[in-house]
Amino acid sequence: MPATPEVPDGKRPTLAHVAARAGVSVALVSIVMRGAYGASAASRERVLKAAEEIGYRPDTRARVLRSNRSRLLGVQFGLRHPFHTDLVEGIYAAAEPAGYQVALSAVAPTRGERQAVEALLADRCEALVLLGPEVPATRLAHLATQVPVVSVARRLRPAPPAVDVVRTADDEGARQAVDHLVALGHRTIAHIDGGRAPGAADRRRGYRTAMHRHGLDEHVRVLPGGLTEDDGARAARTLLAENPRPSAVLAFNDRCATGVLDTFLRAGVTVPGEISVVGFDDTSLSRLAHIDLTTVAQDIPRLAELAVGRAIARLDGEPVPEGEQVVAPRLVVRGTTGAPGTG
């Protein structure tokens, strides 16, 4: 029965346990664990060894309680949206090297945006990064009185003064898609829209403007859509029943476009032979070889980087330029677009 101080049964090892084992003070262990200045190489080594042996792990919660900073970024996202999950990957990549932790809070059927955000705030997140939030702008403004808030991919007009917005130039993206299709020779280009989803209004407007600039006002056609595959499939069925059909379709996003594609293929309509399809987002979905979707790429890593950067700048009290940060989209031509009538 050695007198070595042991960690009681099922409890978590603490600084005190490490200190007892290494025969030093708690404060010194704290210094070593933080990698702070003020410990000799010898005791540093001894402390680290003791910590290793008993499986010590710093308690972030106690840490946060003590220091005023939590260095925690709260991220709200939708589990079912590839665009969101791709963004989350980018946020991890941007935040962790900058010394910030990421707290994830998902929006799910049993869990609304309100609940998701409450959980993040209760967790002491220093800033909120909200992916495509759909709550009213006033709610965002209210949140922003408590903590820096970054809205990603959701434009706010008028923008509440304290809410940062990072988004893609959705109208410009729609324009690029239309330009591409027109250059291929298309004239009857339909748009399956996103209804009230974030970004939908701008994409609709960009589509209309571009069609107008090409003198194609009479061919403007906006079908009600949405952000899921089913929404795209529904709109595609509407188009299938028509004669003549438009020769090209711009879908609200990649999921929607996937639904369109699949419905066409199933009906024996060749893509891009009989009809061209363009998506939006360039999520991992569209990059898959077998989908090979021409799409308007949002620069997801860049959006994530800007969102994280903005949040951190606010926290560091750096002067932050007013206004939104708008990222340019870029058309990625893949296999679902081609000249019309080659089917």
Place this chain on the structure above:
Amino acid sequence: MPATPEVPDGKRPTLAHVAARAGVSVALVSIVMRGAYGASAASRERVLKAAEEIGYRPDTRARVLRSNRSRLLGVQFGLRHPFHTDLVEGIYAAAEPAGYQVALSAVAPTRGERQAVEALLADRCEALVLLGPEVPATRLAHLATQVPVVSVARRLRPAPPAVDVVRTADDEGARQAVDHLVALGHRTIAHIDGGRAPGAADRRRGYRTAMHRHGLDEHVRVLPGGLTEDDGARAARTLLAENPRPSAVLAFNDRCATGVLDTFLRAGVTVPGEISVVGFDDTSLSRLAHIDLTTVAQDIPRLAELAVGRAIARLDGEPVPEGEQVVAPRLVVRGTTGAPGTG
């Protein structure tokens, strides 16, 4: 200049602020906030009003630090796997009513399983629920010495004593799929497998066994696959080049099956006319109207419920039966299977 105690500039309101404002002690505010016994209706109301006015929000981290329980369940999942994200939804649904919070930690390109788990432990999670973990079993066993660990959808043989396993009877699922196809009249049934992915070995075995029982040993055909759409597409291209082709394919999972489907459709091969396709998981993907995939359903809500229940039982010190918890799969017949040779 009223003497009402205010919250200093940008700081977060605490119990003390609420107490000062309501003119009561901190402890009483704590009682009210927890809804505990020991406060009159009158002061309860007064305290809640004060809290509301200054926007007080309990600090879970401080709360956790004080009470020994964190009531936090740590969940590791893959952002890109619909099966995982569906499970996460189920975990939220099971955990929150039971009074547990969920901490999410994603596996991403920049963030391995090790890192994901470290973050959860540092956050004082009381138990770990790992979705399809791919780390060595010894690592899981080691983790289980520190905290209850539940492995979902990953079988461990031999199971480390302290690791709970919740999984679907994968072999049985594969059997159901084969039985279904044989009943439809198929004999040449190929399996695109999942390589070393969790569950893959059992599905492979179930497929082989079922084929054998139907006297179809000579038609056993296992193609190397994987868990992504691209893996499925690759295997499908192999099949396309063959003559004759198998009349049915059992894919490792829904993502893989989607890749198979798409490749066939693109090549003008009708499903289920010329070839039938069966998936595995029954994620939201397969339920989409335009995919309409016949698949082996894993009972995702049930898996989530069992995983959460097992973790909580361990935490509450309830006696936990030894061994894995195996959930029965259920074949869901949709539109991608039919009698052979009707194309």
Place this chain on the structure above:
DNA sequence: GAAACCTGAGCGTGATATGAA
């Protein structure tokens, strides 16, 4: 004696002030 309220200690850290080589 119960109901309502308060005091005080402590959870595991980090930071400051202070002391010893």
Place this chain on the structure above:
DNA sequence: GTTCATATCACGCTCAGGTTT
């Protein structure tokens, strides 16, 4: 003076125990 180590308090909260009606 410099380097290393320690004692002590505070963070926001919960809880056991004490005091008052």
